[in-house]
Amino acid sequence: MINSIWTGLVDIVFPRNCVLCRAWHPATARDPLCPACRASLAWNTPPFCVRCSRHLDTVSEESLCPSCRAHPPHFDEGWAITRYEGPAREILHKFKFQDKTSLRRTFTTLLNQFITRYDLRFPGDPWVIPVPLHGTRLRERGYNQAALLAAGVAEELSLTLREDILERARSTPRQSELGAKERWTNVKGAFRIKNPAAIAGRAVILVDDVLTTAATASEAAKTLKDAGASRVTLITLAIAPCGSCAITS
Ligand SMILES: [Zn+2]
Ligand SMILES: [Zn+2]
Structure with missing residues (x-):
């Protein structure tokens, strides 16, 4: 009562x-x-690409999406919660203008349901690391969307958030303005490790907002692995459908 x-x-x-x-x-x-709105949300559903979790329209023998076949990404596995369309696209767009706390809560609620549904495990007490923005871009935007989501992941999974490990070595043209092939060359060498001693032997959950070609997340994962990270799992709120990932030339 x-x-x-x-x-x-x-x-x-x-x-x-x-x-x-x-x-x-x-x-x-x-x-x-x-x-x-919950009912209209486009969840990312199986069959999943075994590497990046992109929904496969047809299941091939190796169960890889066209993007992962053309450019095997450097992260060990990726999990995207929704498809980058409709409400999920809107959620990410609204992140820019609305109360960030309630949108972060939307993300963590969805994440939690996704983890339970597919019984996902993240062994080895991984650190949660956002894909960083370059300082110039950060000042333009005022915040890093991936960092807000990473804070939600760390809180939801009771893991340590580390924003002091990975940074942008240089500013790169926006990926959204480039074709699929150019995206892979655009981000080469874009990241560096600030604290190499700390990352050696560490499992990492890398967090980004949306996965399209996977070029940025793959390069960030490569940088972490080159520095000795034992395993990199990628978590994104949304993933572009196969149609836009298949363009490899
Ligand atoms: Zn609603
Ligand atoms: Zn894939």
Whole structure:
């Protein structure tokens, strides 16, 4: 009884809306999405590419997506929670303008459900490391979306967040302005390790917002592995469907 009065009071004092459609949504609901938006979310579903988890339209013998066949990425495995379309695309877009805390909570809620659904394990007490932005880009944008998501991953999985390990060595043209092939050359040597002694023998969960060709995440993973990281698992909120990853020339 007291509990339900309290719940009612919280909803009156702190009313909340669905992060996507703004429909009224009880502040006490753990899910920041209303039921309708949740139902329209495009989850990333099997069959998965064994390397990057991209949904495969057809299952080949090696179970790799066209992108991983053309450019095997340097991370050991990747998990993307949603497809980069519809609501997931909107969530990432809104990250730029809206309350970052509630959007981070949207991400961690989705992440948690995805981990439970596919019984994912992250052994070896990995450090959670975001794909960094270059200082210039960071100043332009004011924040690093991957870092916000990485903080959510670390919190949800009770792991250590390390933003002092990986950095951008140089500013690179935006990947979104380049073709698939150019993206792989554009990011070559783009990262460096700030603290090489710390990373040796460490398992890492690398976090980024969206995976398209995987070029950036792969280069970041290569940098970590060259410095001695034992295993790199990639987690992204969204992944582009095969259609846009298949362009390799
Ligand atoms: Zn909604
Ligand atoms: Zn793949």
